[in-house]
Amino acid sequence: ELKVEQNPLFLSMQEGKNYTIYCNYSTTSDRLYWYRQDPGKSLESLFVLLSNGAVKQEGRLMASLDTKARLSTLHITAAVHDLSATYFCAVGRANKLIFGTGTLLAVQP
Amino acid sequence: DAGVIQSPRHEVTEMGQEVTLRCKPISGHNSLFWYRQTMMRGLELLIYFNNNVPIDDSGMPEDRFSAKMPNASFSTLKIQPSEPRDSAVYFCASSSHSGVNSYEQYFGPGTRLTVT
Secondary structure, eight states: OOOEEEEOSEEEEETTOOEEEEEEESSOOSOEEEEEEOTTSOEEEEEEEOSTTOEEEETTEEEEEETTTTEEEEEEOSOOGGGOEEEEEEEEETTEEEEOOOEEEEEEO | OOOOEEEOSEEEEOTTOOEEEEEEOOTTOOEEEEEEEETTTEEEEEEEEETTEEEEOTTOOSTTEEEEEEETTEEEEEESSOOGGGOEEEEEEEEOSSSTTTTOOEEOOOEEEEEO
C-alpha cells in the first residue's frame, strides 16, 4: 500500500525566512504533484514533477523530486504572508493520486 | 475552460434526508474523482471513474453513499439517508490521460455539506 508522509504538519515561519517541506512516499512512483489550499477554498495545482531530478520553480517556491530516495521537497525562499496556506503533496498510482496529510504554513510578519 | 463545476456550493439538510451532489468535469477529461475532506480525516478519495466507468469505490464509507456517471460530462454523489457525520466538504476532480501533464487532477470548488 502506497503511503505518503509530509513533514512538518504545521510550520510557523517569519517573513523573509527560508524553509523546506518534505514529502516521503513508500513505493515507487514517477509522478509527484504539489497542491496549495487556501482556507475555505479548493486545491490548486502548483507543480507536476514527472522524472527523477525534476526541479520546478514558481516565484518563491521550488519543488524537486528524487525518485530513488522517494522524496520530494518544497522549498520556500524569503517567505511572505501571501504564502500562508496548506500545502499537499500527492503521489501518482495508476490513475489515482495518493495525498499526504498536508502542511499548514503560517507566515508571521 | 470553466474548470470543474460543482453544485450546490453549500447544502444544509436534516439527518435522514437524501442529498445529491453534482459535478461537471473539464471537457475532454477521462477520469473523475470524488473526495471528502474533514479536519479529522483529511482528504479521502471516495470513488473514481475512468471513461464513465467506476473503477475503485473502496473509499465509499458505506452503502448510504452511491455515485454515478451517466455520461462524460456529469456525475452525482448521493447520500441516502444522510447523517451528521457526513458533514464535510466534498470535492470533485477530473484529469486527462494524455497531454503534458497527464493525470494531473483539477479540483472543483467543493460542496460544503452540513447535516443537522
